[in-house]
Amino acid sequence: MASDLAALNPDAQVMVFPHLEILPYDIIAQGHEVAASRLTVLEALIAPPAPAAGDRRRGRLMIVTPVEALTRRLPPPADLARHRVELSVGKRYDLEELQSSLAMSGHERVEAVETPGQFAVRGGILDLFLLTREQPVRAEFLGDQLESLRRFDPLTQRSTGETDREQVFAASEFLPGPDRAASGMAAISAELARTAAGLDAAGKSLEAEKLRARVEGHLERIAAADMAGLEQYLPYFYGDACMLLDSAGRRAGGL
Incomplete structure:
Protein backbone atom coordinates (compact mmCIF):
# COMPACT_ATOMS: atom_id res chain seq x y z
CA MET A 1 0.00 0.00 0.00
CA ALA A 2 2.78 2.43 0.88
CA SER A 3 4.44 2.02 -2.52
CA ASP A 4 1.10 2.54 -4.28
CA LEU A 5 0.43 5.71 -2.30
CA ALA A 6 3.91 7.01 -3.06
CA ALA A 7 3.33 6.45 -6.78
CA LEU A 8 -0.06 8.18 -6.66
CA ASN A 9 1.20 11.06 -4.49
CA PRO A 10 4.63 12.11 -5.76
CA ASP A 11 4.29 15.38 -3.83
CA ALA A 12 4.13 13.54 -0.47
CA GLN A 13 6.53 11.65 1.76
CA VAL A 14 4.99 8.24 2.51
CA MET A 15 6.02 6.43 5.71
CA VAL A 16 4.92 3.21 7.41
CA PHE A 17 4.12 3.12 11.14
CA PRO A 18 3.97 -0.60 12.06
CA HIS A 19 2.13 -2.08 15.01
CA LEU A 20 4.22 -2.89 18.09
CA GLU A 21 3.26 -6.39 19.20
CA ILE A 22 2.77 -6.43 22.97
CA LEU A 23 1.14 -9.12 25.11
CA PRO A 24 0.11 -8.47 28.75
CA TYR A 25 2.89 -9.32 31.22
CA ASP A 26 5.10 -10.64 28.46
CA ILE A 27 8.26 -9.41 26.82
CA ILE A 28 8.31 -9.50 23.05
CA ALA A 29 11.65 -8.81 21.40
CA GLN A 30 11.19 -6.20 18.70
CA GLY A 31 13.51 -6.15 15.73
CA HIS A 32 15.42 -3.00 14.92
CA GLU A 33 13.40 -2.65 11.71
CA VAL A 34 10.04 -2.24 13.50
CA ALA A 35 11.45 0.10 16.15
CA ALA A 36 13.29 2.14 13.52
CA SER A 37 10.19 2.50 11.33
CA ARG A 38 8.09 3.72 14.26
CA LEU A 39 10.75 6.13 15.53
CA THR A 40 11.33 7.49 12.01
CA VAL A 41 7.65 8.45 11.81
CA LEU A 42 7.61 9.94 15.31
CA GLU A 43 10.77 11.91 14.54
CA ALA A 44 9.20 13.28 11.35
CA LEU A 45 6.08 14.33 13.28
CA ILE A 46 7.95 15.94 16.16
CA ALA A 47 10.84 17.51 14.25
CA PRO A 48 10.06 17.50 10.51
CA PRO A 49 13.18 17.98 8.39
CA ALA A 50 13.28 20.91 6.01
CA PRO A 51 12.66 19.73 2.43
CA ALA A 52 15.74 19.69 0.25
CA ALA A 53 16.02 22.24 -2.53
CA GLY A 54 13.94 21.10 -5.48
CA ASP A 55 12.06 18.50 -3.44
CA ARG A 56 8.45 18.64 -4.63
CA ARG A 57 7.15 16.98 -1.49
CA ARG A 58 7.54 20.23 0.50
CA GLY A 59 7.40 18.37 3.78
CA ARG A 60 3.97 16.74 3.19
CA LEU A 61 3.68 13.46 5.06
CA MET A 62 1.38 10.49 4.58
CA ILE A 63 1.43 7.67 7.13
CA VAL A 64 0.36 4.09 6.44
CA THR A 65 -0.51 2.25 9.64
CA PRO A 66 -2.79 -0.58 10.85
CA VAL A 67 -5.75 0.14 13.11
CA GLU A 68 -3.98 -1.59 16.03
CA ALA A 69 -1.18 0.98 15.90
CA LEU A 70 -3.68 3.84 15.93
CA THR A 71 -5.21 2.65 19.19
CA ARG A 72 -1.90 2.00 20.99
CA ARG A 73 -0.95 4.76 23.41
CA LEU A 74 2.30 6.68 22.92
CA PRO A 75 4.32 9.02 25.12
CA PRO A 76 3.39 12.70 24.64
CA PRO A 77 5.38 14.36 21.82
CA ALA A 78 7.06 16.76 24.25
CA ASP A 79 8.52 13.83 26.18
CA LEU A 80 10.16 12.41 23.06
CA ALA A 81 11.21 15.84 21.81
CA ARG A 82 13.29 16.49 24.93
CA HIS A 83 15.70 13.77 23.76
CA ARG A 84 16.39 15.51 20.45
CA VAL A 85 19.88 16.95 19.97
CA GLU A 86 21.31 18.56 16.85
CA LEU A 87 24.99 18.02 16.14
CA SER A 88 26.37 20.79 13.92
CA VAL A 89 29.94 21.15 12.70
CA GLY A 90 31.58 24.22 14.23
CA LYS A 91 29.45 24.26 17.37
CA ARG A 92 30.73 23.54 20.86
CA TYR A 93 29.50 20.66 23.03
CA ASP A 94 30.31 19.21 26.42
CA LEU A 95 31.23 15.65 25.44
CA GLU A 96 30.45 14.30 28.91
CA GLU A 97 26.97 15.85 28.81
CA LEU A 98 26.49 14.52 25.27
CA GLN A 99 27.32 10.98 26.39
CA SER A 100 24.89 11.28 29.29
CA SER A 101 22.20 12.58 26.94
CA LEU A 102 22.71 9.64 24.57
CA ALA A 103 22.44 7.14 27.41
CA MET A 104 19.29 8.82 28.73
CA SER A 105 17.74 8.68 25.26
CA GLY A 106 18.07 4.90 25.11
CA HIS A 107 21.40 4.48 23.29
CA GLU A 108 23.77 1.77 24.50
CA ARG A 109 27.42 2.59 25.11
CA VAL A 110 29.78 -0.02 23.64
CA GLU A 111 33.46 -0.36 22.75
CA ALA A 112 32.72 -0.21 19.01
CA VAL A 113 29.40 0.43 17.29
CA GLU A 114 28.07 -2.50 15.28
CA THR A 115 24.28 -2.22 15.34
CA PRO A 116 21.72 0.62 15.48
CA GLY A 117 21.11 2.16 18.88
CA GLN A 118 24.76 2.12 19.99
CA PHE A 119 27.45 4.73 20.60
CA ALA A 120 31.15 4.61 21.45
CA VAL A 121 33.63 7.22 22.64
CA ARG A 122 37.40 7.17 22.17
CA GLY A 123 39.17 10.34 23.18
CA GLY A 124 37.65 13.14 21.12
CA ILE A 125 35.82 10.80 18.74
CA LEU A 126 32.16 9.89 19.15
CA ASP A 127 30.72 7.12 16.98
CA LEU A 128 26.93 7.03 16.93
CA PHE A 129 24.66 4.55 15.16
CA LEU A 130 21.17 6.02 15.26
CA LEU A 131 18.28 3.59 15.12
CA THR A 132 16.75 5.60 12.26
CA ARG A 133 19.87 5.68 10.05
CA GLU A 134 21.40 3.11 7.72
CA GLN A 135 24.98 3.94 8.70
CA PRO A 136 26.68 5.29 11.82
CA VAL A 137 28.22 8.75 12.00
CA ARG A 138 31.63 9.69 13.43
CA ALA A 139 31.85 13.02 15.22
CA GLU A 140 35.39 14.31 15.71
CA PHE A 141 35.99 16.95 18.36
CA LEU A 142 38.91 19.30 18.90
CA GLY A 143 38.49 20.23 22.52
CA ASP A 144 34.79 20.95 22.82
CA GLN A 145 34.31 22.04 19.21
CA LEU A 146 32.80 19.63 16.68
CA GLU A 147 35.25 19.56 13.78
CA SER A 148 33.62 17.04 11.43
CA LEU A 149 30.78 14.58 10.92
CA ARG A 150 31.40 11.59 8.68
CA ARG A 151 29.23 8.61 7.90
CA PHE A 152 31.11 5.33 7.82
CA ASP A 153 30.77 1.62 7.19
CA PRO A 154 30.78 -0.15 10.59
CA LEU A 155 32.47 -3.23 9.08
CA THR A 156 35.32 -1.56 7.20
CA GLN A 157 35.40 1.68 9.23
CA ARG A 158 35.78 3.54 5.92
CA SER A 159 34.17 6.93 5.51
CA THR A 160 31.22 7.02 3.09
CA GLY A 161 30.53 10.75 3.13
CA GLU A 162 30.46 13.96 5.14
CA THR A 163 27.58 15.98 6.56
CA ASP A 164 27.33 19.34 8.32
CA ARG A 165 24.72 18.30 10.86
CA GLU A 166 22.97 15.30 12.35
CA GLN A 167 19.66 15.19 14.20
CA VAL A 168 19.93 12.83 17.16
CA PHE A 169 16.62 11.33 18.24
CA ALA A 170 15.61 8.86 20.94
CA ALA A 171 16.47 5.18 20.48
CA SER A 172 13.25 4.09 22.20
CA GLU A 173 9.67 5.29 22.51
CA PHE A 174 9.53 4.45 26.21
CA LEU A 175 11.93 6.75 28.11
CA PRO A 176 10.33 8.11 31.28
CA GLY A 177 12.46 10.55 33.23
CA MET A 227 12.71 -0.41 29.24
CA ALA A 228 13.11 -2.61 26.16
CA GLY A 229 10.07 -4.83 25.67
CA LEU A 230 8.16 -3.33 28.61
CA GLU A 231 5.93 -0.98 26.63
CA GLN A 232 2.82 -2.61 28.12
CA TYR A 233 3.52 -0.56 31.26
CA LEU A 234 3.54 2.77 29.40
CA PRO A 235 0.12 3.97 30.70
CA TYR A 236 1.43 3.79 34.29
CA PHE A 237 4.11 6.36 33.47
CA TYR A 238 2.22 8.72 31.19
CA GLY A 239 -1.09 10.07 32.40
CA ASP A 240 -0.87 12.35 29.38
CA ALA A 241 -0.19 9.55 26.90
CA CYS A 242 -1.57 10.16 23.42
CA MET A 243 -2.25 8.28 20.21
CA LEU A 244 -0.70 8.59 16.78
CA LEU A 245 -3.49 10.83 15.52
CA ASP A 246 -2.81 13.23 18.39
CA SER A 247 0.88 13.38 17.46
CA ALA A 248 0.13 13.80 13.78
CA GLY A 249 -1.89 16.99 14.16
CA ARG A 250 -1.42 19.28 11.19
CA ARG A 251 1.89 17.71 10.15
CA ALA A 252 0.43 14.61 8.49
CA GLY A 253 -1.11 14.83 5.06
CA GLY A 254 -3.02 11.60 5.61
CA LEU A 255 -3.22 8.40 7.60
Whole structure:
Protein backbone atom coordinates (compact mmCIF):
# COMPACT_ATOMS: atom_id res chain seq x y z
CA MET A 1 0.00 0.00 0.00
CA ALA A 2 2.78 2.43 0.88
CA SER A 3 4.44 2.02 -2.52
CA ASP A 4 1.10 2.54 -4.28
CA LEU A 5 0.43 5.71 -2.30
CA ALA A 6 3.91 7.01 -3.06
CA ALA A 7 3.33 6.45 -6.78
CA LEU A 8 -0.06 8.18 -6.66
CA ASN A 9 1.20 11.06 -4.49
CA PRO A 10 4.63 12.11 -5.76
CA ASP A 11 4.29 15.38 -3.83
CA ALA A 12 4.13 13.54 -0.47
CA GLN A 13 6.53 11.65 1.76
CA VAL A 14 4.99 8.24 2.51
CA MET A 15 6.02 6.43 5.71
CA VAL A 16 4.92 3.21 7.41
CA PHE A 17 4.12 3.12 11.14
CA PRO A 18 3.97 -0.60 12.06
CA HIS A 19 2.13 -2.08 15.01
CA LEU A 20 4.22 -2.89 18.09
CA GLU A 21 3.26 -6.39 19.20
CA ILE A 22 2.77 -6.43 22.97
CA LEU A 23 1.14 -9.12 25.11
CA PRO A 24 0.11 -8.47 28.75
CA TYR A 25 2.89 -9.32 31.22
CA ASP A 26 5.10 -10.64 28.46
CA ILE A 27 8.26 -9.41 26.82
CA ILE A 28 8.31 -9.50 23.05
CA ALA A 29 11.65 -8.81 21.40
CA GLN A 30 11.19 -6.20 18.70
CA GLY A 31 13.51 -6.15 15.73
CA HIS A 32 15.42 -3.00 14.92
CA GLU A 33 13.40 -2.65 11.71
CA VAL A 34 10.04 -2.24 13.50
CA ALA A 35 11.45 0.10 16.15
CA ALA A 36 13.29 2.14 13.52
CA SER A 37 10.19 2.50 11.33
CA ARG A 38 8.09 3.72 14.26
CA LEU A 39 10.75 6.13 15.53
CA THR A 40 11.33 7.49 12.01
CA VAL A 41 7.65 8.45 11.81
CA LEU A 42 7.61 9.94 15.31
CA GLU A 43 10.77 11.91 14.54
CA ALA A 44 9.20 13.28 11.35
CA LEU A 45 6.08 14.33 13.28
CA ILE A 46 7.95 15.94 16.16
CA ALA A 47 10.84 17.51 14.25
CA PRO A 48 10.06 17.50 10.51
CA PRO A 49 13.18 17.98 8.39
CA ALA A 50 13.28 20.91 6.01
CA PRO A 51 12.66 19.73 2.43
CA ALA A 52 15.74 19.69 0.25
CA ALA A 53 16.02 22.24 -2.53
CA GLY A 54 13.94 21.10 -5.48
CA ASP A 55 12.06 18.50 -3.44
CA ARG A 56 8.45 18.64 -4.63
CA ARG A 57 7.15 16.98 -1.49
CA ARG A 58 7.54 20.23 0.50
CA GLY A 59 7.40 18.37 3.78
CA ARG A 60 3.97 16.74 3.19
CA LEU A 61 3.68 13.46 5.06
CA MET A 62 1.38 10.49 4.58
CA ILE A 63 1.43 7.67 7.13
CA VAL A 64 0.36 4.09 6.44
CA THR A 65 -0.51 2.25 9.64
CA PRO A 66 -2.79 -0.58 10.85
CA VAL A 67 -5.75 0.14 13.11
CA GLU A 68 -3.98 -1.59 16.03
CA ALA A 69 -1.18 0.98 15.90
CA LEU A 70 -3.68 3.84 15.93
CA THR A 71 -5.21 2.65 19.19
CA ARG A 72 -1.90 2.00 20.99
CA ARG A 73 -0.95 4.76 23.41
CA LEU A 74 2.30 6.68 22.92
CA PRO A 75 4.32 9.02 25.12
CA PRO A 76 3.39 12.70 24.64
CA PRO A 77 5.38 14.36 21.82
CA ALA A 78 7.06 16.76 24.25
CA ASP A 79 8.52 13.83 26.18
CA LEU A 80 10.16 12.41 23.06
CA ALA A 81 11.21 15.84 21.81
CA ARG A 82 13.29 16.49 24.93
CA HIS A 83 15.70 13.77 23.76
CA ARG A 84 16.39 15.51 20.45
CA VAL A 85 19.88 16.95 19.97
CA GLU A 86 21.31 18.56 16.85
CA LEU A 87 24.99 18.02 16.14
CA SER A 88 26.37 20.79 13.92
CA VAL A 89 29.94 21.15 12.70
CA GLY A 90 31.58 24.22 14.23
CA LYS A 91 29.45 24.26 17.37
CA ARG A 92 30.73 23.54 20.86
CA TYR A 93 29.50 20.66 23.03
CA ASP A 94 30.31 19.21 26.42
CA LEU A 95 31.23 15.65 25.44
CA GLU A 96 30.45 14.30 28.91
CA GLU A 97 26.97 15.85 28.81
CA LEU A 98 26.49 14.52 25.27
CA GLN A 99 27.32 10.98 26.39
CA SER A 100 24.89 11.28 29.29
CA SER A 101 22.20 12.58 26.94
CA LEU A 102 22.71 9.64 24.57
CA ALA A 103 22.44 7.14 27.41
CA MET A 104 19.29 8.82 28.73
CA SER A 105 17.74 8.68 25.26
CA GLY A 106 18.07 4.90 25.11
CA HIS A 107 21.40 4.48 23.29
CA GLU A 108 23.77 1.77 24.50
CA ARG A 109 27.42 2.59 25.11
CA VAL A 110 29.78 -0.02 23.64
CA GLU A 111 33.46 -0.36 22.75
CA ALA A 112 32.72 -0.21 19.01
CA VAL A 113 29.40 0.43 17.29
CA GLU A 114 28.07 -2.50 15.28
CA THR A 115 24.28 -2.22 15.34
CA PRO A 116 21.72 0.62 15.48
CA GLY A 117 21.11 2.16 18.88
CA GLN A 118 24.76 2.12 19.99
CA PHE A 119 27.45 4.73 20.60
CA ALA A 120 31.15 4.61 21.45
CA VAL A 121 33.63 7.22 22.64
CA ARG A 122 37.40 7.17 22.17
CA GLY A 123 39.17 10.34 23.18
CA GLY A 124 37.65 13.14 21.12
CA ILE A 125 35.82 10.80 18.74
CA LEU A 126 32.16 9.89 19.15
CA ASP A 127 30.72 7.12 16.98
CA LEU A 128 26.93 7.03 16.93
CA PHE A 129 24.66 4.55 15.16
CA LEU A 130 21.17 6.02 15.26
CA LEU A 131 18.28 3.59 15.12
CA THR A 132 16.75 5.60 12.26
CA ARG A 133 19.87 5.68 10.05
CA GLU A 134 21.40 3.11 7.72
CA GLN A 135 24.98 3.94 8.70
CA PRO A 136 26.68 5.29 11.82
CA VAL A 137 28.22 8.75 12.00
CA ARG A 138 31.63 9.69 13.43
CA ALA A 139 31.85 13.02 15.22
CA GLU A 140 35.39 14.31 15.71
CA PHE A 141 35.99 16.95 18.36
CA LEU A 142 38.91 19.30 18.90
CA GLY A 143 38.49 20.23 22.52
CA ASP A 144 34.79 20.95 22.82
CA GLN A 145 34.31 22.04 19.21
CA LEU A 146 32.80 19.63 16.68
CA GLU A 147 35.25 19.56 13.78
CA SER A 148 33.62 17.04 11.43
CA LEU A 149 30.78 14.58 10.92
CA ARG A 150 31.40 11.59 8.68
CA ARG A 151 29.23 8.61 7.90
CA PHE A 152 31.11 5.33 7.82
CA ASP A 153 30.77 1.62 7.19
CA PRO A 154 30.78 -0.15 10.59
CA LEU A 155 32.47 -3.23 9.08
CA THR A 156 35.32 -1.56 7.20
CA GLN A 157 35.40 1.68 9.23
CA ARG A 158 35.78 3.54 5.92
CA SER A 159 34.17 6.93 5.51
CA THR A 160 31.22 7.02 3.09
CA GLY A 161 30.53 10.75 3.13
CA GLU A 162 30.46 13.96 5.14
CA THR A 163 27.58 15.98 6.56
CA ASP A 164 27.33 19.34 8.32
CA ARG A 165 24.72 18.30 10.86
CA GLU A 166 22.97 15.30 12.35
CA GLN A 167 19.66 15.19 14.20
CA VAL A 168 19.93 12.83 17.16
CA PHE A 169 16.62 11.33 18.24
CA ALA A 170 15.61 8.86 20.94
CA ALA A 171 16.47 5.18 20.48
CA SER A 172 13.25 4.09 22.20
CA GLU A 173 9.67 5.29 22.51
CA PHE A 174 9.53 4.45 26.21
CA LEU A 175 11.93 6.75 28.11
CA PRO A 176 10.33 8.11 31.28
CA GLY A 177 12.46 10.55 33.23
CA PRO A 178 13.26 10.08 36.94
CA ASP A 179 9.99 11.64 38.18
CA ARG A 180 7.80 9.63 35.81
CA ALA A 181 9.79 6.48 36.55
CA ALA A 182 9.26 6.82 40.30
CA SER A 183 5.52 7.49 40.06
CA GLY A 184 5.02 4.79 37.43
CA MET A 185 6.84 2.15 39.46
CA ALA A 186 4.79 3.08 42.52
CA ALA A 187 1.58 2.66 40.51
CA ILE A 188 2.70 -0.72 39.17
CA SER A 189 3.66 -1.91 42.65
CA ALA A 190 0.29 -0.84 44.07
CA GLU A 191 -1.64 -2.66 41.36
CA LEU A 192 0.57 -5.72 41.74
CA ALA A 193 -0.20 -5.82 45.48
CA ARG A 194 -3.95 -5.55 44.85
CA THR A 195 -3.99 -8.17 42.10
CA ALA A 196 -1.78 -10.63 43.98
CA ALA A 197 -3.87 -10.21 47.14
CA GLY A 198 -7.00 -10.99 45.14
CA LEU A 199 -5.41 -14.14 43.75
CA ASP A 200 -4.32 -15.21 47.24
CA ALA A 201 -7.85 -14.65 48.57
CA ALA A 202 -9.22 -16.78 45.75
CA GLY A 203 -6.92 -19.64 46.68
CA LYS A 204 -4.61 -19.07 43.72
CA SER A 205 -1.38 -18.59 45.63
CA LEU A 206 0.80 -20.18 42.94
CA GLU A 207 -0.51 -17.76 40.30
CA ALA A 208 0.04 -14.89 42.74
CA GLU A 209 3.67 -15.88 43.33
CA LYS A 210 4.34 -16.21 39.61
CA LEU A 211 2.81 -12.79 39.00
CA ARG A 212 4.88 -11.21 41.78
CA ALA A 213 8.10 -12.75 40.45
CA ARG A 214 7.42 -11.65 36.88
CA VAL A 215 6.38 -8.08 37.63
CA GLU A 216 9.06 -7.56 40.28
CA GLY A 217 11.61 -8.63 37.68
CA HIS A 218 10.20 -6.03 35.32
CA LEU A 219 10.37 -3.39 38.05
CA GLU A 220 14.06 -4.18 38.59
CA ARG A 221 14.69 -3.62 34.89
CA ILE A 222 12.75 -0.37 34.91
CA ALA A 223 14.76 0.83 37.92
CA ALA A 224 17.91 0.14 35.88
CA ALA A 225 16.45 2.18 32.97
CA ASP A 226 16.10 -0.99 30.87
CA MET A 227 12.71 -0.41 29.24
CA ALA A 228 13.11 -2.61 26.16
CA GLY A 229 10.07 -4.83 25.67
CA LEU A 230 8.16 -3.33 28.61
CA GLU A 231 5.93 -0.98 26.63
CA GLN A 232 2.82 -2.61 28.12
CA TYR A 233 3.52 -0.56 31.26
CA LEU A 234 3.54 2.77 29.40
CA PRO A 235 0.12 3.97 30.70
CA TYR A 236 1.43 3.79 34.29
CA PHE A 237 4.11 6.36 33.47
CA TYR A 238 2.22 8.72 31.19
CA GLY A 239 -1.09 10.07 32.40
CA ASP A 240 -0.87 12.35 29.38
CA ALA A 241 -0.19 9.55 26.90
CA CYS A 242 -1.57 10.16 23.42
CA MET A 243 -2.25 8.28 20.21
CA LEU A 244 -0.70 8.59 16.78
CA LEU A 245 -3.49 10.83 15.52
CA ASP A 246 -2.81 13.23 18.39
CA SER A 247 0.88 13.38 17.46
CA ALA A 248 0.13 13.80 13.78
CA GLY A 249 -1.89 16.99 14.16
CA ARG A 250 -1.42 19.28 11.19
CA ARG A 251 1.89 17.71 10.15
CA ALA A 252 0.43 14.61 8.49
CA GLY A 253 -1.11 14.83 5.06
CA GLY A 254 -3.02 11.60 5.61
CA LEU A 255 -3.22 8.40 7.60
